[in-house]
Amino acid sequence: MSTVTVMMTCIGGTFGLDTVASLRSDEDLDVRVIGVDANKDVVNQHFVDAFHSVPMASTDPEGFVDAVLNISQQESVDILLPGADEEVFALSRVKSTFSDVGVQCVVEDHDKVMLMRDKLLLFERLLELSVPVPRFA
Secondary structure, three states: OEEEEEEEOOOOOOOHHHHHHHHHOOOOEEEEEEEEEOOOOOHHHHHOOEEEEOOOOOOOHHHHHHHHHHHHHHOOOOEEEOOOHHHHHHHHOOHHHHHHOOOEEOOOOHHHHHHHHOHHHHHHHHHHOOOOOOOOO
């Protein structure tokens, strides 16, 4: 059986426990789950194999990225799965940094994340691609 180490950010989020359960339900993989969260007392830390507290991506994106990168190397993380929009945004800027150390960061490239964050730009782009969109100002 193959072993994979997955780091989940925002482990205290709404879908944290469900995601852990889904990851562990794969009978072909032995999944080791590392949870990180800005709340050092988050209850969901008791349902993962290891837990680390990290800065909030919304208020300290550089500190968040540095902490997650260090933990990724310390815990031999294979896959990084962000759980909050602010974390996706921060990680999308440095996706290649994680790739360089062997961590697959499950985020889109920064330009696509930026497009998804701006509804006006997104709708304009969809129109360019002939995708029907509702009327917008």
